[in-house]
Amino acid sequence: MTSLRVAVDIGGTFTDLQILDESTGIAHAHKVPTTPADPSEGLITGIREACATLGVGPERISAILHGTTIATNAVLQRRLPEGAVITTAGFTDVLEIGRHVRRQVYANRAEQRALLVPRSRRFGVIERVRADGAVETPLDEASVRAAAERVRASGATAVAIAFLHAYANPDHERRAAEIVQEILPDAFVSCSHSVSPEIREFERTSTTVLNALLMPVVKTYLSRLKGRLADSGISAPVYLVQSNGGVTTPEIAGEQPARLLLSGPSGGARAAEVLAAELAEPNLVAVDMGGTSYDVSIVHDGAVRLVTQGEVDGLPVRLPMIEIRTIGAGGGSIAKVDETGRLHVGPDSAGATPGPVCYRRGGEEPTVTDANLALGRIDPGYFLGGAMDLDADGAGRALIDRVATPLGLEAGAASEGVVAVATARMAAAIRLSLFEKGLDPKDFALISFGGAGGLHACDTAAEIGASRVVFPRDPGTLSAWGMLFGDVVHDLARSRLMRADPAAIPGLRAVVADLHDEAEALLARDGIPEADRGHPVTLDFRYPGQAYEIGVPLPAGLAMPEALDQAVAAFHDAHERQYAHAERHVVPEVVTVRMAATGRLTRPGARPFEAAPDGRPKGTRPIRIAGSEREAAVWDRAAMGAGVGIDGPAIVEEPHSTLLLPPGWRLTVHPTGALIATRIAKEA
């Protein structure tokens, strides 16, 4: 009997679906317009349409994996309830003080920093826990009651409780939460020890505040979704995609919605990880170039890189997540020349409205897309598969008036310059992402997706010294496809500063056992069979006094002194690789013990791919490249059969993206359906 696993990725414009037939391993792509007012509406429409297309009933769906930007958008658009903070007396301003970090050192006006809970709704209570978890001042319950009454008076409906050193001893937070919940039974309450049990009070408080404010938002959405699914006869379990690339249940997502922040690009990164295995390319830089931004994530040794902190709208989110470096470079990035004759490309963007000049929506400033059009790299009649007729003349004029003339260049050189500067910025972002981990770009291939990326990928690869670029199949729904591979993951952590020597072993054992119990309880609640549970442990090490830690796995199935010794040795190695020096005579410290409590879901099998018969180019057109006009073959991607090899310059078109193969590159079809561009000459 056919059963279907459905992955849904809800973007700003489209809701992308991948429907996996679990018996055959074949996945089908589907796209419907996003319904911004209630995204679950588009989701249901997409599932219904897809089921109809496949001729199966919705009762055949075994699981729905749901990627959502609902949490992120609620923060960015401030569609959040009024919140309050209860914290250790004397420290109620921690949230407002922040870390003082500023980006523009000479600016004489302050940068605006988001503050989600104002001073009048932050309340101190009498209590104090020390760094080692010992209680210095017991919790004064009367002061908690008084704070709760003030929360009530303020009208706030979401409460973040964040006490100093609660990661080391959560008792005070737990008791305070009970009291607050007693007094305010309808309030949404989040405690820092359960949301982000890690050292550094500002980051932990910030994460807890975001979590508390998002609880009603996400819970409301999920209950509406539940209703719609029931109405549609779908009883399959729903899993939400988290920032760490794993999935979680609606129950957990409702309690810990901060885990959904920054989950947007994680499907694509997860897809890159799967493709790394399929293509036997263990080291990949995944780049996603859209209209305004360029997202970079790294797959190294076959695994996507995670970090322990990210930010949304400048607010820190201290949770494990897939590492994404984002810069303001996309098709809509604006090119302009300043009064000293400098050409800037981005980070300002024309976005979708007014958009590039060529969109005919009132945009006057030339963009990267306009430059690509002027260079002949985009076909004005085949944008979005011909759905939008582009204004090539307008784009050309804007580039001449605003770039070529002020720089004293001819039109073609100016347009190439715009593309080259954008490419240089993207390459610098990739280099920095690799560099800070001590990785060498030459060991990596690029994998490019997103609507605007195909035109820049080969040049960007050349710029960083990489010689292969992968263009995956179904790039338009790649992110949804990646979600099909998500496991249930609960990231658990305990910050406990200890010297990594034999004396630490009893304490470490206790922490790991404690995490293990917590993991088991969560995975049991999720209904994960015991055989499918995993408990990998990571230790975050640093040399005493360092500000940042490196996570190293604690080898599983190894007895204690050896396991710790191996982890310490691995830390020294990682430090040396990353930072060019290690201090092997120094005993490092463990700062945080992490466990990724994992419930393995059945994995989709390999995607069968049947190559089209070898076709022919649909024509040629002149493009400008490397300073001269060249006649480039133009292919439909669908016409690229297994035996086709193309030499640049060439253009490959598909409905939502265009791929530029520069001279010196050769493009072939991999048996899995991906296109692989290989650099065959240093320069054409």
Added chain:
Amino acid sequence: MDELDPIQVEIIRNALVAAAEEMSVTVWRTSRSAVVREILDYSISVFDAHGRSTAQSAAMPVHLNSMPACLDEILANHIPIEEWNEGDIIITNDPYAGGQHLPDIQTFKPVFLDGQRIAIAGILVHHLDVGGGAAGSYDASATEIYQEGFRMPPLKLAEGGKRNEAVIKLLLRNSREPVNVGGDFASQLAALDTGVANLQRIGRRYGPATLAAAAERIQAQSEAAMRAAIARIPDGTYHFEDFVDDDGIERDRPLRIRVALTVAGDSVTVDLDGSSPQAVGPVNCTLNMTRSAVICGVMMALGADVPANAGCYRPVTVKAPEGLVVNARSPAPVANRMATGHRIVTTVLGAFAEAMPGQVPAAYYGVSYAYALNCFMADGTRRVYFDLECGGWGAHPEEDGASAFSCGFHNIANAPVEMLENTLPVTFTEYALAPGSGGRGRTRGGLGLSRAFRLDAPEGAFAANLERFKFAPYGLAGGEAGQPGRLTITRAGSSVAEDLPSKVSGLKVARGDVLRLQTAGGGGYGPPAERPRAAIERDRAEGYAETSG
């Protein structure tokens, strides 16, 4: 490609900035001490083959604008460029050879490609302790630089790739914190190598000639942007003065900083003649430090988004007669040069406010709140708690000043209370905004903050180099001054907070004593009577306005 096109300039600029950023990442993630690790007290600059700054990683202007002058000084008077060979590292921390104060150790490494020098990589790191009379090398009682720590004139730390380990041993032997300083120093040198490798790659990619031409163009563009911004200011000479409380030794003698700002076409001259004679205590600035503060003030006043490099300095002439607090003669002590440095910045900004009314904010808190508590542990070991803080930003004509906002001049981050308590014998009792500290005005100054901590070790010695206890951050256009700072100690068992002066050295602290620092708020802008009703109500509702007890 022989001819330099504007596209290539931009691409090379991008590559040079990326090289500086990659060096910065190396220091940031590998350093050991709290100063570097959480406070980010270091700077990176990439110079062209002649030693002219071309790209910087955005960090700390006080350093950035000082490194180029230090390099100039080294090249002119110590180690001429012909003697810089491949594999050499030049090091100094000598304030009288282009440095600022002893904890700032500057290192430079020439970058060679096929035997030709194509660039110089430079890094300055503030080290936790380089000896001297007090922990952190901040001896507020020093009257000569010899009391301030270990001094290295410009010399070669490495020659032809071979490092002189003796220099490092000497340095570490003279430090109270050899492990941390050793770790930070290793980071500093690793980052230099990162820079060299990157600059070689860039040189190979574009060719030395193109790289050199692009560097000149990049500097010329910044110079042009500065000149364009200056040309918009009416010509004339504008005066302003402000005061440093005292030097910590002669406590009743305020130090005057006087600025005559002359705008002539597209250049400015900042003349500090008329400022006080050099101080007995360590608040003196070397001329290089003064120049760096003036440049920072000029760039902040112009508010122009100009990439900082050697071109920015060309339209600015700095004059300061020798023997003044703004151009001290050796061996005057300089450890707390930031007291005067910040005041130079606020005075320059004040002069610009005269020249371009309505465009420059009122005074910010104007001091690096540097303090150090040397903790004597029961087992005989010592632990140094060193910290820096900031205060309120000045009100801008169009908006309130930000609270607890770091001035770009020193651009510090704060250290998390939980991190400090995990590693040091201190317990914090307060970290909060200081209500009422922002100067009143049509727009209000930002709030300062308060930070209080208790010593948990048997005893300790406290030193502080603070400012703005007597001369508050000025308001503009009828706005009131921000509230000055305050430092108190409440002895264990007592409930009385005793006031301490702004400069403290060797203060004995016992277990249970609580030290509390309150930093200054920013000045207000415009008459307080013109403050909108809604803003007044918001201040009251949020508790920004009430004065603290």
